[in-house]
Amino acid sequence: MPDEGAGGELSPADLERGTRLANALFGMGKQQASVAARMSKGGLDRSAIVLLKTLVHLGPSRSRALAEEVHSDPSTVSRQVAGLVRDGLVERRADPADGRASLLAATDRGVALLDAQRARFALAIARVVAHWEPADVDAFIALFERFLDDHRDHLARLITECAPPARSEGDS
Structure with a gap:
């Protein structure tokens, strides 16, 4: 405590x-x-990978929902998504709930790219802790997952406390 x-x-x-x-x-x-x-x-920068991973997690989504999920500006996400669409990793689909809007969805190629990246990353991380006792690795994973859950639960507060005030909030 x-x-x-x-x-x-x-x-x-x-x-x-x-x-x-x-x-x-x-x-x-x-x-x-x-x-x-x-x-x-x-070929892909970290922000593009984050968007692609988030889109796979969310499933087909509107651009605004994707921006909210990654805590980014919709116009920034729109530019990044355009590159993912151009590269064939994301596609635009008609939104069945609103024919005027579109949904973004990861393509099979995008999912395959993420799967390959995850496998490489998992192998690399396994090598980092290969000399640890298995019980230590298990304990670290459990505590780190707990930390991530608490971090997610306090994210709004973290953003508020850690980010400097915007100029529009009285800071000149």
């Missing part, structure tokens, strides 16, 4: 753990950026 004081304030020990975890996540992000930079030389 956290050592929260009066008013829900965190203790110095909790803040230190938060700093250590933030530093670890930042370090992992830098390492992942190196992997993503290498992968983008193969």
Whole structure:
């Protein structure tokens, strides 16, 4: 349990753990950026992969729903989706609920690309922890999945607390 004081304030020990975890996540992000930079030389950048993965997870969706799911601006997502459509990884379909609108859907080629990427990534990550005791790997996975669930549940708060205020919010 956290050592929260009066008013829900965190203790110095909790803040230190938060700093250590933030530093670890930042370090992992830098390492992942190196992997993503290498992968983008193969044709797709990280943001395109995120959109494609999200679209596969959601199923056929409107562009606005996809943008909301990845916490991005609809115009940015629209530009990125255009590249995925051009590359044959995503297709536009008529929306049966509204003939004037279209739905975005991953193509078989897009799904196959993600499956191949996931298999390569799983193999690479398995190699990273191959020297760990299996029980340690299992414990790490369980705790990391728990962290991700809590992170998702607190995402709106994280965005609010971590992002600087927009200029329109009184910051000049």
